[in-house]
Amino acid sequence: MHALMKTQATSGASLERPPVPEPGPNDVLVAVQAASICGTDLHIYSWDPVMRERIHPPLIFGHEFCGVVERVGSEVTEVKPGQFVSAEMHVACGHCLQCRIGQQHLCQKLEIIGIERDGCFAEYVKIPASNILPIDPAIPRDYAAILDPLGNAVHAVLAGEIAGQTVAVVGCGPIGLMSIQVARACGASAVFGIEIKPQRIQLAERVGADAVFNPKEADAVAAVRAATGGAGADVVLEMSGNPRAIEQAFQMLRAGGRISLLGLPAEPVKLNLVDAIIFKGATVQGIYGRRMYDTWYRMLSLLKAGRVDLEPIISERLPLGDYQRAFDLLAKGEASKILLYPNGTPK
Amino acid sequence: MHALMKTQATSGASLERPPVPEPGPNDVLVAVQAASICGTDLHIYSWDPVMRERIHPPLIFGHEFCGVVERVGSEVTEVKPGQFVSAEMHVACGHCLQCRIGQQHLCQKLEIIGIERDGCFAEYVKIPASNILPIDPAIPRDYAAILDPLGNAVHAVLAGEIAGQTVAVVGCGPIGLMSIQVARACGASAVFGIEIKPQRIQLAERVGADAVFNPKEADAVAAVRAATGGAGADVVLEMSGNPRAIEQAFQMLRAGGRISLLGLPAEPVKLNLVDAIIFKGATVQGIYGRRMYDTWYRMLSLLKAGRVDLEPIISERLPLGDYQRAFDLLAKGEASKILLYPNGTPK
Amino acid sequence: MHALMKTQATSGASLERPPVPEPGPNDVLVAVQAASICGTDLHIYSWDPVMRERIHPPLIFGHEFCGVVERVGSEVTEVKPGQFVSAEMHVACGHCLQCRIGQQHLCQKLEIIGIERDGCFAEYVKIPASNILPIDPAIPRDYAAILDPLGNAVHAVLAGEIAGQTVAVVGCGPIGLMSIQVARACGASAVFGIEIKPQRIQLAERVGADAVFNPKEADAVAAVRAATGGAGADVVLEMSGNPRAIEQAFQMLRAGGRISLLGLPAEPVKLNLVDAIIFKGATVQGIYGRRMYDTWYRMLSLLKAGRVDLEPIISERLPLGDYQRAFDLLAKGEASKILLYPNGTPK
């Protein structure tokens, strides 16, 4: 089959012809219809230091996709060939403490397909049957290829109360933009975006932010406070990973509020814990992956009901062979979500 | 002043001229702009048995309203004359266990203005300052007169998870209709109305129900199950008070789901607790009043954000003097919410 | 092997010599060291109407036990021969909505070992590997044979706040007695037992109830109210299944409190929903099985820490061959938990 692979421990990637994977007794083989590029994939492609220890070439990367079931293993009863599916690409061990108490997304032995195992930038991908999610035909095909980041957004937004709450989304990359939509769909009374890039500011407004504040032009903390009667936002969703923005994110949170951290800072962050958390009685949550599979149930229900419009977040649709252009656009910050089609033209 | 009063322990009511109430040091006097009639008011007017022990004429009744602050007591600092306000008409004692642990709405010595004290079917009403809620000018005036029932709906809908959940609203009177809107605004993935009266079925569809099932025409339990992939609804909101409907409400709830009871059955209800609650692992909640004042904060935020459109639920606007016509319409089931204007014409 | 079987659709049971079960690839074969008799087993033995539709002889019954792993299937990696284990005997399908969102105990296709499949009143029992729980050696062997009912108690007690709360346990059979201990161990400020049988009253006092009220001798509702400053209990755990007791259980609950229902009434129960639930703002929970496996984690931690002493609840220890005496004692209400030893003498 055709697959985009990391064959060497240097920057870049190449189209290769590895064999179609062989599903084990509990696995499912899926013919990939559309895949999407995550920020992590860009780190892998660019061979950023953070990925060098983790990735062991040769590897087919990619972990956001949808497709049609081609074949199932001997013990698989619930998934059938021909089904249109997506998948949770975080594979939990099922045996550790976290797996046993409903926190599989925090499994002690988590493996990620596309990182520790061959992924979905290929014509076929092998997935454990329990990680397969059938997709309702009412959901647009391409949306099913970006459920991984949408799940991050849903996980973050629904990690606490949201209805009737004011929300600040710090960082309006794809997950931030999705969070704005999900928060609105779930009853947030006002959603503020915090972003510095003009293109993202426009997108944030387009997907429904009540206001977008640019910290380069004015004091975003003061702006959020002013827009919330002086109190600060009930909920802050930190999606930027920028240390300075994180500091401000805590400052714009109201006393007694909730802040969910998803963006990954590249270095330790200095925090005034007394003002930022303790005296504020704040609740801070680390958000990683998606709850298995409560997040998926909520997300697919919202999509099926048409409550979230992901179209504005998809900026390009390319055949898999155009991968270089795709990674270049992302590296230059000129794209949002890019879809790749391993089996030919976009539609 | 003019006031609609219950002067005798018989059916009916009369327009009287009692003195304007005198606010105590911690009270506020409000000039009523619009009041609304609750089902309870109809019970009082009709002198139904359930009210005979509780109401002691002479009494100005009415407990849903909005208005402008006329005068404040000597100890009142936060409320100012001229403010546009509504009020929580359940007055909590502040001293009992429930009041001390954040459950003031379940106060052991609760008194209701319009039931135990003179109410708002009058030109002026006296309210403890702590029960006053300033209303944002962005909220339409007449909406501010029906926050009491809207608060019931918000309290019920937000008493558990709602985002990405399927919801069945059993009984589409005013609070049921409001619940449909609030559930949709807060991310319910599908909202089903259960109702038998044609006018209410139409209203339920108009305010956004995905489907309305009429138990007189088909099996509503089977319909909800079919619409939820066989599982039953994640959330059921019981707003009818009808014993047979309550039984069905439990049957249409999925295992592990949540049912909130607000409708008041006139008699004990026979329940198969094993199937309805225990084996189902159900969570059942009694919903009474509004949380003080968390429900108000959420409700006012949603209204200010324009997420809920109450206009379809208001069926008539009348001067206070037309009270007989108003109560007649309600008794015949030909009205939804009726607004009364003590100080003259509707607008 | 030796096994106690239901071979015919009549009352009674018989010792038989079926073959040792053959574990499938994902199963574990356990040599049973101790088993315990549940109330359900007595219903099966007596061939009560409620069981006649559900049980299909021939069947090895029994679903509370501990033992040592004898052999594991080809795909089993985490469980090893020689391990001392108990098991969750409710087998969830893993695929339905409830299984996918963390409510496996409410699986739509739940099967119970000892009801729908051959159980543990035998020398060997076959269990899916995922249902096996390794038992810490610090936990007394015989306690490991009654984790099923202890898990019911832990599930009920920890289904809401318990620390610093007053608790009424209605019905002091084995699960009620365990609940008294668990509630105390988890910080309940006062635990009241409600029971009519003298032997159980004594046991309730022995395991730590602050007071036991006998509704045959005095007004238990009034007694609980008096003992809680008039408010009623913060938490009520209904373990009796008796319709009259259930009615009282609701009456002794304070406004804003939580009642967990576990006892199974044999018939529908008439409830005044207005007073019992709605005006009271009560939270009612159906308790079924044990949360998989959060309840187990808590339960095993508490046992390992020595916080719960189950010895007083074990009334008899008998070889499996003495099963008739065991069921007779239970039928006459003269026993609490009885342990049976399939492989010979009690110790």
Next chain:
Amino acid sequence: MHALMKTQATSGASLERPPVPEPGPNDVLVAVQAASICGTDLHIYSWDPVMRERIHPPLIFGHEFCGVVERVGSEVTEVKPGQFVSAEMHVACGHCLQCRIGQQHLCQKLEIIGIERDGCFAEYVKIPASNILPIDPAIPRDYAAILDPLGNAVHAVLAGEIAGQTVAVVGCGPIGLMSIQVARACGASAVFGIEIKPQRIQLAERVGADAVFNPKEADAVAAVRAATGGAGADVVLEMSGNPRAIEQAFQMLRAGGRISLLGLPAEPVKLNLVDAIIFKGATVQGIYGRRMYDTWYRMLSLLKAGRVDLEPIISERLPLGDYQRAFDLLAKGEASKILLYPNGTPK
């Protein structure tokens, strides 16, 4: 009356003879029986930089006490002269967002008696009636003088699940020691203390820690991991305020666990948010004050039930006149809780 006052903006304090305070209409005057010295009081006494902006002499300081009601204001109905009481010394405004939604402990205009108003190191102290807590006679008198810090501990311990959980208490000063006791009383399956001072290590063992780890002698993070099967503690309570200890506190928390921060670091803390919070899916809580008055209800219930023994935590009992000795002992780290008796001898 006699009172210990800060009369000048320098270190130290002096016994003065200010007039007995005059209660307003909603106030209560209490004759102080016993007061206790908080770490904050030592900062005030020593005139540490952190207090210089906040304290405006002349001021009677002190905010932990119990006493007998001497006199009540004209509008006070629930509190009576002669009652034995303690008080919440954080006075909330009652009007801000937080006050309206059940978070009075995070009031935007919070004032503390003993900081912004005259406190309890005196024969008499004036308290708003709503802040008064009657104390059950079953609770030892001196315990009623240290409910402020015990409330901090109860607030922290009960800010999430505790039953059947492993708990690490980082820093075993008075609040840490109380937390060990409260955690045990509320069903923690194991409680580990982390402390470097020998005297506190002994006290931690005495009040019930299962083990105490000294980071000066061995790797406390490794020790907690080893004691929890490698996973880390389910719950971490940070009571030290030491930046290095805070870093370790996050490291010893298991993925999916909860950490409550109460200790106040004197400077910003550098945290690796990715490992400490985000990938760990941790929940971090700022703990400030006590929930009004849910924490008090739980705390008083636990004390009345005899679940917590505060005696080991009280190290000295002195007449108010010996204040210099008291502050010297605390400054040298040679005391735990010290009680002062404004009206003469300790008992």
